[in-house]
Amino acid sequence: MEEESVFIEKKDPYAALRYKEFRSYLGMRFFFTFAYQMQAVIIGFHIYHLTKDPLALGFVGLCEAIPAISVALYGGYIADKSEKRMLLLKIFLGVFICSLIMLAVTSPQMHNYVPVSYIVPIMYLTIFGVGLARGFFGPATFSLMAEIIPKHLYPNSSTWNSSSWQAASILGPAAGGLIYGFYGITVTYIIIIIFVAISLVCIFFFKPHPPKYVPKESIIKALTEGVNFVFKNKMMLGAMSLDLFSVFFGGAVALLPVFANDILKVGSEGLGFMRAAASAGAVITMLAMTRFSPMEKPWRNLLIAVTGFGTSIICYGLSKNFYVTLMFLFLEGSFDSVSVIIRSTIMQLLTPDQMRGRVSAVNTMFIGSSNEIGAFESGLTAKLMRTVPAVVFGGSMTILVAGITYFKTKSMTKLSLQEINEQVD
Numbered sequence: 513m514e515e516e517s518v519f520i521e522k523k524d525p526y527a528a529l530r531y532k533e534f535r536s537y538l539g540m541r542f543f544f545t546f547a548y549q550m551q552a553v554i555i556g557f558h559i560y561h562l563t564k565d566p567l568a569l570g571f572v573g574l575c576e577a578i579p580a581i582s583v584a585l586y587g588g589y590i591a592d593k594s595e596k597r598m599l600l601l602k603i604f605l606g607v608f609i610c611s612l613i614m615l616a617v618t619s620p621q622m623h624n625y626v627p628v629s630y631i632v633p634i635m636y637l638t639i640f641g642v643g644l645a646r647g648f649f650g651p652a653t654f655s656l657m658a659e660i661i662p663k664h665l666y667p668n669s670s671t672w673n674s675s676s677w678q679a680a681s682i683l684g685p686a687a688g689g690l691i692y693g694f695y696g697i698t699v700t701y702i703i704i705i706i707f708v709a710i711s712l713v714c715i716f717f718f719k720p721h722p723p724k725y726v727p728k729e730s731i732i733k734a735l736t737e738g739v740n741f742v743f744k745n746k747m748m749l750g751a752m753s754l755d756l757f758s759v760f761f762g763g764a765v766a767l768l769p770v771f772a773n774d775i776l777k778v779g780s781e782g783l784g785f786m787r788a789a790a791s792a793g794a795v796i797t798m799l800a801m802t803r804f805s806p807m808e809k810p811w812r813n814l815l816i817a818v819t820g821f822g823t824s825i826i827c828y829g830l831s832k833n834f835y836v837t838l839m840f841l842f843l844e845g846s847f848d849s850v851s852v853i854i855r856s857t858i859m860q861l862l863t864p865d866q867m868r869g870r871v872s873a874v875n876t877m878f879i880g881s882s883n884e885i886g887a888f889e890s891g892l893t894a895k896l897m898r899t900v901p902a903v904v905f906g907g908s909m910t911i912l913v914a915g916i917t918y919f920k921t922k923s924m925t926k927l928s929l930q931e932i933n934e935q936v937d
Contacts, residue, residue, distance in 0.1 A: 525802040528669035533660040533718060538676045540714035541653070544604070545677050547707035548642075549684025551611070553787050554692045554700050555635065557780050558618060560769045562632060566894040569766050575636045576643035583647035588873025589734055591651035596659070597718045599652050603645050604712045610641040611708055615701040647873075654872035658860060659721045666860040667807060674852050675798040678845070681791035689784020738870025741863075747924070748862055751814060751855045752875060754917050758818045761909035770899045776834045789838040793845030794852070801853055810854045812925040815918050817854070820847035822910030829903030 528534050559568050591599065616622065617634045661669040691700045742748055772783035806813040824844035831837040863871045893902035918925070 525668065528661055528665045528672050531661060534657075534669060534672075536714050536717035537653075537657060537660060538672065539717075540600075540711045541673065542676045542680045542711075543707045543714065544607075544711035545680035546684040546687075547611070547704045547711070549681050549787070550688035550691075550700065550704050550707070551614070551642075553685040553688040553784060554697060554780075555614075555639065556766070556769045557689070557692065557772075557783055558697055559632060559635065560773065566767060566770050566899065567892060568632070569769060570892055570895075571636060572639060573766055575639040576646065579640050579643035580646040583644060584650070584873040585738070585870070586731075586873075587648035588651040588738060588870035589731060590648060591655045591869030591872070592734075592867065593723050593869075594652075595723060596652055596656040596721045597715055599648065600656070600715050600718075601712070603649050603652065604708065604715065606645045607642060608705065608708050608712065610638050610645070611701065611705045613641075614638050615698065615705065618697045618701065620696070620698065650875070651869040651872040654859070654875075655868040656718070656721065658863075658868055659724075660718075663861075667805060667857045668802065670856040670860055671798055671802050671853055674849065674856060675795055675802075678791050678794040678798060678849060682788045682795060685787030685791070686784040689780045689782070689787070693780040693784075734870070738867055739874055741867055742871055742874045745862060747811070748858055748871075750811075750917070750921060750924070751858055754814065754818060754913065755851065755855060757913045758821065758910045761822075761906045761913065767894055767899055767903060770894065771837070775832070775899065776837065778834055782834060786838065786841055789841035790845030790848070793842035794849035795845075797846040797849040798853065801850070806850050806854055807857060809925065810858065811921065814851050814854045815914050815925065817847045817850035818914040818917075819911055821851070822907045822914065825907030825910065826904050827907075829900050829907060 529538075556569055556572055559572060560566070614635065617631055617638070622631065657669060657673065658666075687703070688700060691703060742752070768783055768786050772778050772780070772786060776782060778786075806817075821844055824840050824847060828837050828840035828844065831840060859871065859875060893905060896902075897905065
């Protein structure tokens, strides 16, 4: 029966979409990500506009990463032992309040009464609040998806989930940059709040999902159990580690406001298209992967994707032409999408149901905040060695990480996901 289900899934690229609750899940993820990506692009541009300091862009990522990492393990524990719908409602309500605060503090009227030296720290504090919410959001959504989709559809659902995220990541930055450029930051934040509210409504379409994990041990022991599971699983640990170090050095996307404003001279509108270009490459590649799965030899394909990701970063950093830059950002997104699909499928397939929240929390600590920490690294290196050398350095280090990983795990490149899973077991 399982073999028949897998065969049907391979023949039907829309298999996961036939589940009503999964469609609501995609709606929630899409509208929330749309709002989140709009906010990310306008916050970066607005803070750089106020400070003219690339290191200030790095602090944007750091302010979000620190709380997300700090509460991640506890967030995973809460996700495992909580009813998911109510937990998500609380998380989204917190993000909604943070967006309202950001709307108020970034309004032109606020600038008339409060100096920039106060406004920027308040923005950082609000970003910190979003980071706290993220520490709970990742484990909660990861656990929920496993409860609304049969196990044999995990690869297909992971592809659609990532595609939905990337589609919102195309429209969000483009809309954020264009609306901010033509109508200002206040109108942009009103739209962000509307989309957060829509994502809240989508949560009401979920059925109650009682937790599959009832803690009988201390919280410390429960958290340790999740960490130990990841560190004993060779493929999962390797994928997380590879992504952590490659994205840490490849977080040059945080410097796009500098390229848009100072190097390419394309303003906030151009910044929106630059952010969207990478996501466009990701969505197109992910849609192709609904029919052509990269999971036949996942480790080999993951290493190739990370190497291509680093190469694209170097090329976009050296480009002086806006359209050439868009092309390399498109390729960067394409390569990154392959690694996203591989990692998410590995996690869904190899994680026991009762540990999904805690394993996802470990993933958040490794991967979920590596973009923000990488953004800080990029901002710091740009401050020390200027913007273009910093981007080239980051891409080069990403390729180096992939090379070192290849020589340390060469035997895994020939194995299928099933074979690696059998070795872990």
